[in-house]
Amino acid sequence: xxxxxxxxEQTGDDxxxxxxxxxxxxxxxxxxxxxxxxxxxDAEVIDWAHNFRxxxxxxxxxxITFLLERTTxxxxxxxxxxxxxxxxxxxxxxxxxxxxxxxxxxxxxxxPADKKCLYLNPNIDRQILDDVFEQIAGILLQLFxxxxxxxxxxxxxxxxxxWSVTGRPLTYSMNELATTAFFPVDKFATGPFESAxxxxxxxxxxxxxxxxxxxxxxxxxxxxxxxxxARHLFALLTEKYSINDHGPFxxxxxxxxxxxxxxxxxxxxxxxxxxxxxxxxxxSQDASESPWWLxxxxxxxxxxxxxxxxxxxxxxxxxxxxxxxxxxxxxxxRGLHHGEKSLSALMRESWATRRFWFNYASRxxxxxxxxxxxxxxxxxxxxxxxxxxxxxxLEPFVREKMEQVRAYDNDCRLLL
Numbered sequence: 001x002x003x004x005x006x007x008x009e010q011t012g013d014d015x016x017x018x019x020x021x022x023x024x025x026x027x028x029x030x031x032x033x034x035x036x037x038x039x040x041x042d043a044e045v046i047d048w049a050h051n052f053r054x055x056x057x058x059x060x061x062x063x064i065t066f067l068l069e070r071t072t073x074x075x076x077x078x079x080x081x082x083x084x085x086x087x088x089x090x091x092x093x094x095x096x097x098x099x100x101x102x103x104x105x106x107x108x109x110x111x112p113a114d115k116k117c118l119y120l121n122p123n124i125d126r127q128i129l130d131d132v133f134e135q136i137a138g139i140l141l142q143l144f145x146x147x148x149x150x151x152x153x154x155x156x157x158x159x160x161x162x163w164s165v166t167g168r169p170l171t172y173s174m175n176e177l178a179t180t181a182f183f184p185v186d187k188f189a190t191g192p193f194e195s196a197x198x199x200x201x202x203x204x205x206x207x208x209x210x211x212x213x214x215x216x217x218x219x220x221x222x223x224x225x226x227x228x229x230a231r232h233l234f235a236l237l238t239e240k241y242s243i244n245d246h247g248p249f250x251x252x253x254x255x256x257x258x259x260x261x262x263x264x265x266x267x268x269x270x271x272x273x274x275x276x277x278x279x280x281x282x283x284s285q286d287a288s289e290s291p292w293w294l295x296x297x298x299x300x301x302x303x304x305x306x307x308x309x310x311x312x313x314x315x316x317x318x319x320x321x322x323x324x325x326x327x328x329x330x331x332x333x334r335g336l337h338h339g340e341k342s343l344s345a346l347m348r349e350s351w352a353t354r355r356f357w358f359n360y361a362s363r364x365x366x367x368x369x370x371x372x373x374x375x376x377x378x379x380x381x382x383x384x385x386x387x388x389x390x391x392x393x394l395e396p397f398v399r400e401k402m403e404q405v406r407a408y409d410n411d412c413r414l415l416l
């Protein structure tokens with residue numbers, strides 16, 4: 001179950017409130033700035049998105065530009081963009097793009113009976129899902145055909161006019177760790193990765209760093225021992241689950257989901273794919289895993305809402321089969337169906353071998369332990385599989401975590 005650092009969340013909320021106050025006080029000036037960037041016409045401030053950092057905006061602009069050049073995937077056309085230094089009062093980086101009509105796909109697919117949580121409507125018309133799934137399958141197929149030689153953020157060289165991987169892979173989970181766990185940001189990756197195994201080993205090390213640094217991640221000795229064991233055992237799975245170690249690597253966004261897709265409410269045609277700031281060239285096994293969002297809520301959300309992995313599986317697997325059938329139809333229409341090499345076949349393999357759960361857990365630092373224990377630790381292995389040095393570190397770790405949680409609880413009382 002997700003456990004954020006409440007103090008980190010409160011700090012972030014306070015910073016957001018202060019930034020928003022300053023921005024709202026300058027609404028007229030910002031509207032004029034946007035109007036100038038649009039080369040004519042009026043502009044009006046109607047809502048605010050999150051204040052993305054320069055790195056996020058730079059990456060998103062590069063990805064949008066690439067997709068506009070190389071694919072037919074519907075992304076809003078860029079009109080202007082800039083970094084914090086380019087914005088009024090240096091409020092933050094910005095993107096100005098064409099306005100795209102539509103509503104969120106999740107609004108079409110969600111269960112109208114559940115007003116609190118976002119779940120797929122269990123009574124949704126199958127034809128509606130088939131239509132939507134075929135469109136998304138077409139998008140994923142286009143992305144899967146784009147190769148890169150390394151793992152990381154892409155950019156275009158203005159001199160040679162070629163695309164390459166030039167930066168570290170900035171991911172959604174990194175953003176979560178930095179904003180809700182006080183993760184030491186100097187421990188994140190600083191550049192691209194040349195192989196999938198190297199990247200997954202780095203993530204395993206990152207998960208262990210997270211375990212040591214988030215003070216309230218373990219609240220009792222038994223929980224601390226369980227998480228310590230799970231994360232070190234998870235680190236041993238890299239060789240088993242890494243495929244296509246040296247590429248080619250594929251574009252993948254770990255925030256791609258129906259909530260970030262706009263559709264025409266009358267025709268259900270997709271009009272725009274949004275929020276691409278966490279898109280990178282990634283291990284091909286990420287791009288060839290079955291979509292986690294087929295129920296709108298992923299398995300971590302099921303756990304957070306008091307449901308079980310078994311409940312997730314029972315609801316997910318019929319939708320997975322429906323999605324893979326839709327993918328197969330699109331592949332055949334496009335002449336891309338090549339037996340075991342097809343994307344639909346790779347997705348089936350990912351699910352059957354549980355590689356899906358390895359990939360997903362690697363992107364879910366707050367829930368990794370539960371996914372490892374329930375879906376990946378098939379033999380029920382324990383600390384006896386770990387080497388002497390790791391085993392010897394367990395007792396000092398548990399003591400450290402109990403000291404941390406006592407200090408954390410005291411700080412929370414002072415905050416309140």
